[in-house]
Amino acid sequence: MNHHLFDTAPDFNQPIAVLKHCHDRIRKQLETLQKLLGHLPVHGADSDARKAAQAVQKYFNHAAALHHEDEEENLMPMLQATARDADAVQLEQIIPGILADHQQMEREWQQLNTQLEQIAQGHSAELDSAAVQRFIDRYTSHMAVEETNIAPMAKRLFSHEQMEQLGSAMQARRGIKPSLPQSQVPEQHQVPVSNTVANGVVLADIRLDYGRASLTEDDVLADPIAQFGKWFEEAMHAKVNEPNAMSLATVDTEGRPSSRIVLIKQYDQRGFTWYTNYDSQKGQQLRATPHAALLFFWSELERQVRIEGTVTKTSREESDKYFYSRPVKSQIGAIASKQSEPIANRAQMEANYDAVAEASGDQPVRPEHWGGYRLDPVRIEFWQGRRSRFHDRIVYCKQADGSWTRERLQP
Ligand SMILES: Cc1cc2nc3c(=O)[nH]c(=O)nc-3n(C[C@H](O)[C@H](O)[C@H](O)COP(=O)(O)O)c2cc1C
Ligand SMILES: Cc1ncc(COP(=O)(O)O)c(C=O)c1O
Numbered sequence: 001m002n003h004h005l006f007d008t009a010p011d012f013n014q015p016i017a018v019l020k021h022c023h024d025r026i027r028k029q030l031e032t033l034q035k036l037l038g039h040l041p042v043h044g045a046d047s048d049a050r051k052a053a054q055a056v057q058k059y060f061n062h063a064a065a066l067h068h069e070d071e072e073e074n075l076m077p078m079l080q081a082t083a084r085d086a087d088a089v090q091l092e093q094i095i096p097g098i099l100a101d102h103q104q105m106e107r108e109w110q111q112l113n114t115q116l117e118q119i120a121q122g123h124s125a126e127l128d129s130a131a132v133q134r135f136i137d138r139y140t141s142h143m144a145v146e147e148t149n150i151a152p153m154a155k156r157l158f159s160h161e162q163m164e165q166l167g168s169a170m171q172a173r174r175g176i177k178p179s180l181p182q183s184q185v186p187e188q189h190q191v192p193v194s195n196t197v198a199n200g201v202v203l204a205d206i207r208l209d210y211g212r213a214s215l216t217e218d219d220v221l222a223d224p225i226a227q228f229g230k231w232f233e234e235a236m237h238a239k240v241n242e243p244n245a246m247s248l249a250t251v252d253t254e255g256r257p258s259s260r261i262v263l264i265k266q267y268d269q270r271g272f273t274w275y276t277n278y279d280s281q282k283g284q285q286l287r288a289t290p291h292a293a294l295l296f297f298w299s300e301l302e303r304q305v306r307i308e309g310t311v312t313k314t315s316r317e318e319s320d321k322y323f324y325s326r327p328v329k330s331q332i333g334a335i336a337s338k339q340s341e342p343i344a345n346r347a348q349m350e351a352n353y354d355a356v357a358e359a360s361g362d363q364p365v366r367p368e369h370w371g372g373y374r375l376d377p378v379r380i381e382f383w384q385g386r387r388s389r390f391h392d393r394i395v396y397c398k399q400a401d402g403s404w405t406r407e408r409l410q411p
Contacts, residue, residue, distance in 0.1 A: 009021050011167075012167040012168070012170055012171045012176070013163070013164065013167050014163070014167070015070075015075075015163060015166040015167040015170055016151050016154055016155055016163075016166075018167070018170060019067070019070060019071070019075070019146075019151065020147065020151065022063065022064075022067045022070075023143045023146070023147065025059065025063065026059070026064065026067075026139060026143065027140075027143070029055070029056050029059045029060065030135075030136045030139060030140070032052050032055060032056055033056055033112075033132055033135070033136065034132070034136060035052070036049060036052045036053065036056070036119075036127060037127055037129050037132055039052070040119070040125045040126075040127055041125070044125040045118075045119045045122045045123070045124060045125045049119055049125070050119065050120050050121075050122055053116040053117075053119040053120040054120045056116060057113060057116050057117065057120060060109050060112075060113070061113065064109075066173055066174060068102045068106075069173060069200075070166075070169070070170050070173065071098070071102075071146075071150075072099065072102065073169070073199075073200045073201065074165075074166050074169045074170065074201070075150070075154060075166060076091075076095055076098070076150075077201070078154075078158070078162060078165070078166060079091060079150070079153060079154055079157065080095070081208060082157050082158065082162070082208065083153065083157060084212070087153055087157065090149065090153070091153075094145065094149055094150070097145070098142070098145065098146065098150075101138060101142045104138065105135065105138055105139060105142070108131065108134060108135045108138065109135065111128075111131055112127075112128075112131060112132065112135060115127050115128060115131075154166075159209035159211065159387060159388070160388070161207055161209050161388065162207070162208075162209055165205050165207055168205065169201070169202070169205060172202070209387055209388065210302040210384075210385025210386055210387065210391070211302075211385075211386065211387045212301065212302050212385075213301070213302070213384055214384060214386060214392055215382060215383075215384035215392035215393075215394060216392070217394065217406070217408065220382060220394050220406065222404070222406075223404065224377070224380040224382075224396035224404055224406075225267065225268065225269055225377075225380075227380075227382060227396075228267060228305060228307075228380065228382075229267070231298075231301075231303060231305065231382065232267070234301065235296075235298045235300075235301060235303075238298075238300055238301055239300075240298045240299070240300045240301060241299075241300070242263075243296070243298060244263050244264050244265075245261050245262075245263060245296075246261065246262060246263075246264050246272075246274075246294045246295060246296050247259050247260070247261055247293075247294065247295040247296075247297075248260060248261070248262045248274065248282060248292055248293075248294055249292060249293040249294075249295070250282050250285040250286055250289070250291075250292050251285060251289050251291070252285055252288070252289075253288050253289065258281065258282075258285070259295075260282065262274040262275075262276060262282075263275075264294075265322060265372070270374060270376065271309065271374045271375050271376040271377055272294055272307060272374065272375045272377065273314060273318075273372050273373065273374045273375075274372065274373060275319070275322055275323070275370070275371065275372045275373075276339070276370070276371075276373065277334070277337070277338075277339035277340070277369055277370050278313070278368075278369045278370065278371060279338070279339070279340075279369045280339035280340040281340040282340075283339075283369075286311050286373065290310055290311045290312065291308070291309070291310055291311065292308070292309070292311050292375055293306065293307065293308045294306070294307040294308075294375060295307075302384065302385035303382070303383060303384055303385070304383045305380065305381065305382055305383070306379075306380070306381040306383070307375065307377050307379070307380050307381075308377065308378060308379040308380075309375045309376045309377040309378045309379070310375070310376050310378070311373050311374065311375050311376075312373070312374055312376065313371060313372065313373060313374075314371060314372030314373065314374055316371070318371075318372055319366060319370070319371030319372050320366055322371075322372060323366040323370065323371070324366070328362055328364065331364040331366070332353060332356050332357050332360065332364050333353065334366075334367070334370045335356045335360065335364055335365075335367055335370070336349070336352045336353040336355070336356040336357075337349070337352075377398065378397065378398045379395065379396070379397050379398070380395070380396045381393060381394070381395040381396070381409070382394050382395075386411070389411060390411055391411040392408075392411075393408060393409040393410070393411060394406060394407070394408055394409075395407060395408075395409050
């Protein structure tokens with residue numbers, strides 16, 4: 001028979017095992033509580049009872065709270081960010097119950113804690129057995145749900161890096177320094193740096209590992225516009241949030257870049273089209289330097305597409321066609337807004353809108369300074385996220401004769 005002399009905790013590089021170890025310790029404390037119920041009527045708050053009460057208090061007042069924080073602030077948000085499809089649905093069903101349990105267990109614990117405090121001090125031998133039983137039952141079924149559903153899912157979905165991220169967050173919560181010996185930390189990194197923390201998470205530790213798909217030379221189509229169309233269809237099919245939103249980067253006359261989101265309205269062999277105000281900041285920049293870069297990031301598919309090229313205005317007919325297809329209120333808004341120019345306040349903007357609405361009725365006229373731009377691409381890169389930042393990148397470059405070359409880039 002294999003006896004363990006000591007109750008050895010697993011290392012934080014196996015965070016799921018650490019969480020399971022916490023459960024085992026909780027089970028021990030629950031057993032003690034159960035025994036205490038039988039002990040008190042016979043022996044009163046004797047020295048054994050006082051010690052048992054103190055041990056249970058110590059555990060649930062400190063370690064259990066940290067354990068719940070591990071789950072609420074790290075494990076579950078990381079799982080929610082990683083899980084897809086059936087796993088995501090399962091999490092949506094389970095997580096609200098887990099969070100509600102944590103709150104209920106905390107309330108039930110506070111009630112027991114008051115009684116245990118009296119016992120620990122030898123002042124009382126009263127322990128509400130119904131309350132103890134409720135607490136034990138709730139914890140027992142709660143841990144079973146986590147061990148049956150959450151832990152196996154985390155083990156299946158988390159990459160090595162995510163396990164490390166979870167383990168270090170749990171270590172940090174307990175004030176334990178990472179295990180890398182100081183001698184191995186390069187000298188320039190030994191200065192103390194303060195972390196940026198958002199919602200309890202160290203910003204520098206936020207890290208998703210990608211692994212949904214791959215992109216090989218054989219996967220991509222010969223024509224990059226057709227390849228873009230394929231990925232755009234897939235983004236639509238996957239119900240990516242605003243798949244038509246793209247970043248548009250332009251430069252000023254000194255080469256200083258600026259970027260903003262615009263909506264793509266058309267793509268074909270001529271290029272990629274969006275609509276805006278020609279006098280806006282981007283309009284002025286494109287007038288002086290008609291080169292731009294577009295970027296799509298389809299996070300749900302772990303994909304980005306980078307497109308670079310030369311920009312021209314769409315024909316007046318095309319701009320008319322799109323302008324008049326927009327809701328009338330958006331047409332009025334486009335007329336009323338001197339896009340990118342400062343204005344005193346919202347009230348002034350509303351007044352300008354009302355004045356345009358009054359003047360144009362239900363038939364606004366497209367102003368000359370509002371219309372489309374089309375970017376004629378010379379370079380299009382398709383990027384598919386892969387495990388451990390070892391991504392796939394295939395780039396197409398347009399040749400003088402209009403044909404496209406294709407090559408793989410390193411991640
Ligand atoms: C999702 C989204 C879509 C947008 N679409 C457009 C658009 O199609 N055309 C546009 O002019 N501005 C659009 N905007 C507003 C631009 O991001 C930007 O604020 C505006 O065009 C002014 O940019 P500029 O001052 O650099 O010219 C959009 C913003 C967001 C967040
Ligand atoms: C200022 C501005 N212009 C144009 C658009 C494109 O909108 P629509 O799809 O209504 O043409 C947007 C979209 O957010 C916008 O913010």
